[in-house]
Amino acid sequence: MKSNKRAILGIILILAGMLLIAAHLGWIPWSFRSIIFSWQTLLIALGVFFILSRDNLPAGLILIGVGGFFLISKIVPMSFEYRRLIWPVLLVAFGLVLITRRTGRQKIPADSMDYIDDMSIFGGGDKMITSQNFRGGRLTCVFGGSKINLLKADLAKGQNIIDIFAMFGGTKLVIPTGWNVKIEITSLFGGFNDKRPVPPDNVIDPSKELVIKGIVIFGGGDIVSY
Structure with a gap:
């Protein structure tokens, strides 16, 4: 399991390094750099890592959803200030995490001291x-x-x-x-x-x-x- 995580993380780091090299060499247009190297893309990459490593599927999907929402808002012009939605979206994400953890694979008996x-x-x-x-x-x-x-x-x-x-x-x-x-x-x-x-x-x-x-x-x- 650990070797699988390391391999996935290694691939992600290699891709990130190659993108940085391409950006410094001028192979990536400036209009795409702010999209690729953004916190939204970082959230999506983390979500992909969690899903591929089978570590936490719900958290991975939530990270991809949050990152994708704000990334689309960055690419497609909208008539409202999307930054105002950051905290509401994060609250929804936290709620989904808590719900998925309550209904997860590990069942905890009520009133058990163990x-x-x-x-x-x-x-x-x-x-x-x-x-x-x-x-x-x-x-x-x-x-x-x-x-x-x-x-x-x-x-x-x-x-x-x-x-x-x-x-x-x-x-x-x-x-x-x-x-x-x-x-x-x-x-x-x-x-x-x-x-x-x-x-x-x-x-x-x-x-x-x-x-x-x-x-x-x-x-x-x-x-x-x-």
């Missing part, structure tokens, strides 16, 4: 998880953040997944050093790092795994341990 479903929008908070059969969940941070403490919890057998979506926000996970953690986060203008110290005896139970996946855009996150 899962977490936390949403931080223009705010945040701290949560302590004490489940001895923790199975993962969802974390959504938009212009906000959260801190999830799992030091008193234990993982369920097998693979357990935490799906994270962070945009202009982030999350901090406090996880025991002995947990087997795998990070599969796609980051754009952000990052997600495991800052836990390596345990001296390096005893990790391979039968229990926590996979942290999702998308971080203009945001970030950390895994720490106290």
Whole structure:
């Protein structure tokens, strides 16, 4: 999966570099440069990346839709100031992301202590998880953040997944050093790092795994341990 993402990202970077070379050599007319090298095209490229890498189809389609809408507005003259629609369109996009995440593949039982479903929008908070059969969940941070403490919890057998979506926000996970953690986060203008110290005896139970996946855009996150 990682090699597939790297190959797709590599192809996109090669195409971007070739377009820049062509622009500097004068092979691309000035009228097209402002279209090709724009934030609208960047959103479309990111959407294509998410779709081709099979990382997040709904987010990819939304990015392509938002970028395409404003790109068309840039190409085709309109009778109104389309920039006034930026925030309304972004709000619609955020809403679609939240809806698609609620109806995603990972089903979280209601009132279950073994899962977490936390949403931080223009705010945040701290949560302590004490489940001895923790199975993962969802974390959504938009212009906000959260801190999830799992030091008193234990993982369920097998693979357990935490799906994270962070945009202009982030999350901090406090996880025991002995947990087997795998990070599969796609980051754009952000990052997600495991800052836990390596345990001296390096005893990790391979039968229990926590996979942290999702998308971080203009945001970030950390895994720490106290």
